[in-house]
Amino acid sequence: MPELPEVETVRRALDLELTGRRIVGVRGSSIAMRRPLDVEHLTAVLPGRRLATPRRRGKYLLIDVDPPGTLLNHLGMSGRLTITDASAPVLPHTHVTLELDDGRELRFVDPRRFGLMVWLEPGDEVVDPSLAALGIEPLDPGLDQRLPSLLKARRAPLKSLLLDQHLVAGVGNIYAAEALWRAGIRPTRAGHRTSIDRLTTLTREVRSVLAEAVEQGGTTIRDYATPDGDFGYFAIHLAVYGRQGQTCLRCQNTLRSDVIGGRTTAWCPHCQR
DNA sequence: CCAGTATCCTGCAGGC
DNA sequence: TGCCTGCAGGATACTG
Numbered sequence: 001m002p003e004l005p006e007v008e009t010v011r012r013a014l015d016l017e018l019t020g021r022r023i024v025g026v027r028g029s030s031i032a033m034r035r036p037l038d039v040e041h042l043t044a045v046l047p048g049r050r051l052a053t054p055r056r057r058g059k060y061l062l063i064d065v066d067p068p069g070t071l072l073n074h075l076g077m078s079g080r081l082t083i084t085d086a087s088a089p090v091l092p093h094t095h096v097t098l099e100l101d102d103g104r105e106l107r108f109v110d111p112r113r114f115g116l117m118v119w120l121e122p123g124d125e126v127v128d129p130s131l132a133a134l135g136i137e138p139l140d141p142g143l144d145q146r147l148p149s150l151l152k153a154r155r156a157p158l159k160s161l162l163l164d165q166h167l168v169a170g171v172g173n174i175y176a177a178e179a180l181w182r183a184g185i186r187p188t189r190a191g192h193r194t195s196i197d198r199l200t201t202l203t204r205e206v207r208s209v210l211a212e213a214v215e216q217g218g219t220t221i222r223d224y225a226t227p228d229g230d231f232g233y234f235a236i237h238l239a240v241y242g243r244q245g246q247t248c249l250r251c252q253n254t255l256r257s258d259v260i261g262g263r264t265t266a267w268c269p270h271c272q273r
Numbered sequence: 274c275c276a277g278t279a280t281c282c283t284g285c286a287g288g289c
Numbered sequence: 290t291g292c293c294t295g296c297a298g299g300a301t302a303c304t305g
Binding site: 032033034076077078093110111112113114154155156160261262 | 275276281
Binding site: 006059076114174175242 | 296
């Protein structure tokens, strides 16, 4: 579920709520996830350390602690992080709970187990295979300069290329569809058959749709980071995602949907060329 | 190297 | 009502 804006929103909420808190205990059970979850290991290393300001890379959350080390998290499709009082009921599929020194808990819930929570020693970050392979950070300067030529060099559909985390890190199925609609480009169009001008437009729309979504999440974050609440996910007003069969907001034609690279993609056949 | 497909897992909506 | 199927906002191993 979560794409870059949702992960960034969670990151900000964690920073606001938990930075400076000390971890006093870890609960959970080891289980197969995208990488094996090793709760014994987490229990061995985390207690006594304080939460520092978390970082984000693509859709990965890097929860730094002091003394230094990092809890690497990915929410997959169904993952959630919640801050609760210790007395709050434990949801099904709660895999890891960090007990904090103020009586609250940070819980990682992930029914589908496509997510990830692993410990990184200082220095592990640069060699971690997932992190090391990530492409451009879409909100960093340099995206405009680098992404169009990367897309131009590939023959796959632009929709698939936007989802490739090795090229640009953080775009998922929703925001890829939205950026293509904003740019007026059909999602099946091959990278190498698109002009650099249009790829530049697409690149700008990728950044703007992500930035807007982050902004919207950021403006309401305090309401969501309530002590017993989830961090909500924020979707900006969506023009195409999930709207197949409905009217295009730009040209009033009917939006359709196709499976591209195995992922359902809604788009407008009239104004996306 | 690149492009495309299968796969991991659970929950839920929709059809019968 | 219950059962079955397909699909879900992700990443990656594998095939050709």
